Amino acid sequence: NAGVTQTPKFRILKIGQSMTLQCAQDMNHNYMYWYRQDPGMGLKLIYYSVGAGITDKGEVPNGYNVSRSTTEDFPLRLELAAPSQTSVYFCASSPIPGLATAYNEQFFGPGTRLTVL
Amino acid sequence: QKEVEQNSGPLSVPEGAIASLNCTYSDRGSQSFFWYRQYSGKSPELIMSIYSNGDKEDGRFTAQLNKASQYVSLLIRDSQPSDSATYLCAAAGTYKYIFGTGTRLKVLA
Numbered sequence: 001n002a003g004v005t006q007t008p009k010f011r012i013l014k015i016g017q018s019m020t021l022q023c024a025q026d027m028n029h030n031y032m033y034w035y036r037q038d039p040g041m042g043l044k045l046i047y048y049s050v051g052a053g054i055t056d057k058g059e060v061p062n063g064y065n066v067s068r069s070t071t072e073d074f075p076l077r078l079e080l081a082a083p084s085q086t087s088v089y090f091c092a093s094s095p096i097p098g099l100a101t102a103y104n105e106q107f108f109g110p111g112t113r114l115t116v117l
Numbered sequence: 118q119k120e121v122e123q124n125s126g127p128l129s130v131p132e133g134a135i136a137s138l139n140c141t142y143s144d145r146g147s148q149s150f151f152w153y154r155q156y157s158g159k160s161p162e163l164i165m166s167i168y169s170n171g172d173k174e175d176g177r178f179t180a181q182l183n184k185a186s187q188y189v190s191l192l193i194r195d196s197q198p199s200d201s202a203t204y205l206c207a208a209a210g211t212y213k214y215i216f217g218t219g220t221r222l223k224v225l226a
Binding site: 109 | 148149151159160161162163166205207209210211212213214216217218219
């Protein structure tokens with residue numbers, strides 16, 4: 001299993017440009033998440049999905065959009081990039097988080113480092 | 118607002134000592150708790166998970182959970198310089214995970 005994969009690893013954008021960060025998982029997890037992490041800071045949830053066709057906002061959704069057409073893929077779209085979106089973006093997936101059982105942890109992808117100039 | 122609180126550190130311990138990392142959580146409905154290790158520039162990596170009150174041991178790591186006090190801890194025995202990283206505590210909610218901001222651990226050789 002590849003686990004959670006993300007592309008690209010690095011990207012530099014100019015202010016106002018748009019791009020899509022790709023995320024895929026091969027563990028058949030229903031739940032998927034997008035986080036951003038600024039230098040020296042914690043993880044902030046951008047969007048999450050509980051299954052194909054179902055998405056919801058996290059703490060910091062402004063300036064981002066998501067879609068979930070399949071169980072495997074959960075792309076994150078940045079429209080009109082701004083310097084404030086310079087960050088490292090992590091995608092993650094999990095089984096059902098609310099169950100008090102083993103093996104319900106989140107699995108993280110390697111991250112995408114985005115710089116907006 | 119559901120929260121997970123951690124001391125940001127840095128927590129400095131000498132090589133071979135026991136490192137003790139703590140976190141508290143606000144949501145009494147949380148059932149499962151996790152400790153992740155994150156090296157600088159890398160993604161979080163699961164170290165331990167726990168969902169029953171008491172201790173859970175895995176090698177040099179012991180996770181402790183006290184649901185009455187809403188308290189989770191991680192003990193690292195025989196700390197090594199390679200353990201130097203940021204440790205994130207997380208609580209699982211119904212649909213998502215609530216993360217603390219992390220404790221930076223420095224193991225001094």
